[in-house]
Amino acid sequence: MDKRLTRTDYLFALMFIFMLVCILGAFFYGLKLGQLKSDEKYDKIIHADKAAAPEVGAYDQQVLVSYYHTIFLPFREFQNKWFEQMSQLEAGNAATDSAAVLKELGKIADEKYSALQGKTMPASSPLLVQSLQGYLKSLKLFSDALGSFQAKANGMSQAQLLDSIQKDPYFLEAKTQSLTAQKNYFEAILAWNGTLDPDIEYFDPANTANLDQWRAMNLNVKNVYISTKLLNNKSFVPFYPQDLTARIDEFITNGQAKKLNVNDVNQTMDLLLSTNAVRAGDFVKSKAKWYGNETLPQLPFFLSVN
Secondary structure, eight states: OOOOOOHHHHHHHHHHHHHHHHHHHHHHHHHHHHHHHHHHHHHHHHHHHHHHSOOOOTTOHHHHHHHIIIIIHHHHHHHHHHHHHHHHHHTTOTTOOHHHHHHHHHHHHHHHHHHHHTOOOOTTOHHHHHHHHHHHHHHHHHHHHHHHHHHHHTTSOHHHHHHHHHHOHHHHHHHHHHHHHHHHHHHHHHHHHHHHOTTOOOOOTTSOOBHHHHHHSOHHHHHHHHHHHHHHTTOOOSSOHHHHHHHHHHHHHTTHHHHTTOOBHHHHHHHHHHTTOOOTTHHHHHHHHHOTTOOOOOOHHHHSOO
16 A cells, blocks of 8 residues: 655755764764864974974084084094295295295195085085085185296295295185185184074174173184185184183283273284294193183084194
8 A cells, every 4th residue: 555755854964864964964064173182283383392302403513523624624634734835935034945845735635625516515514514505715815826836936035935825816815715714713713602502692793892802702702703804804814713801801901901092902902912922732722711600512623723
């Protein structure tokens, strides 16, 4: 017997289907909402982990020490030999073979250039990358200039040769490149210091520091100031920036600056340089007395005379 569905049956069926749709909709909405909240939760956790975990330092001590031994020290060995041989020429010994002196220096410059060519610094340490490039340019310029002077060296007096070397644009640019590289290295040391002391007070070396401002600087800020001034003054010298820093500190603390009416660091620096009052090792000699509480990386030139 064919039984027709009543209006009530249709209404009940429609209500059932509607409720089923609502239940399924609520289920999928809840599922989606749960996924969004879960994603948000884990996104926060991930970002929190990234914030909590310190990024590998671009200028951490290991990088600075590696740079010192593989790049800074080889150039320093050439630089020490340069000043040794220039002193030999300045002595005016007639038995000195000027061409042979320049040839030896050129050979050392070539050797150090070849050694540095194979070295790299991480891109995350741009100051060290720039410093390496500066030392490479410097050694290449020294090598080329020394080669060009060899042929004419013995045809000049040693005084004339030294004067020509001092004025030669290739030698001048070689020194400038090395001073720039040195400044970049000391800026990298200061960047390392900044990772340990976020409250460090920096000083723009483009400005002239008065004596009170100088006293307020920490040692690494002072060294960047000095390395920048050495570059600006084209002062290619046989000592380290920290040696000049130590002599300035001593000059001020002992009252000599006041006695001579010297009012800023640039004047003090010029006075010390013009009187040859700075020597390699001055910092190490006074380190225990003046710099016992300073934050320094474990680099050999802060530890011993070398």
